[in-house]
Amino acid sequence: MRVTNLSRRPVDFEQADAINQAIRLLSLRHRARAAALLAPLGLHTGQEALLLELDRSGPMIQAQLSGALGCEPPSVTLMTRKLEASGHIRRSPAPTDKRAxxxxxxxxxxxxxxxxxxxxxxLAEETVAGLPQRTVAELPGLLTTLTGNVDNRRR
Structure with a gap:
């Protein structure tokens, strides 16, 4: 199914290629830079998001954590096992559901x-270096919209 926004002209191939390549390269390079920064802490990419989510939201059931992180339950299980083994998190049976x-x-x-x-x-400062402050302020909203656009198309 092809979705187009009727309020603007369709994107031609050259523009589409430039957009998609830029997003792909940013994603790859940002992930690689994050991995390089996290390695001295003994963390792999993804584990930092889990730690930050627990820091932000407090204790939660693994299934909720999976939803909050937007990743599959087996990935969260693996991350929690590794972080528990290193002493950074603690897992305990849920009071209402001993399976959780x-x-x-x-x-x-x-x-x-x-x-x-x-x-x-x-990492954020490195990533947005050279951009006007107004663009930096708008960036989270723009990226959230792009993510929502891609998520909505998958359903």
Whole structure:
């Protein structure tokens, strides 16, 4: 199914290619840079998002964590196992459902989340260097719209 916005002209191939290539390259390079920044902390990409989500939202069931992170439950299970083994999170049976696990940060995890926040600020500053402040302010909304557009097309 092809979706077009009737309020503007369709995108020609050259523009489409430029947009798609730019997004693809940004994604690859941003992920690689994030991996390089996280490695000294003993983290792999994805684990920082889990730590930051728990820091932001507090303890939650793994299924909720999976939804919040937008990733599959087996990925969250693997990340939680590794972070638990390193002492950064704790898992315990949910009080209402013994099959579910509640995940929460340990003191070590809270300290690590604080370090991740600093790295995230540095990565964001590197990423938007040279852009006007107004563009930087608009960027989260623009990227959220792009993500929503892609998500809506998959349904």
């Amino acid at each position: 696990s509640v995940v929460e940060l340990t003191d070590s995890g809270r300290a690590l989340a604080k370090e991740v926040k600093q790295l995230w600020r540095e």
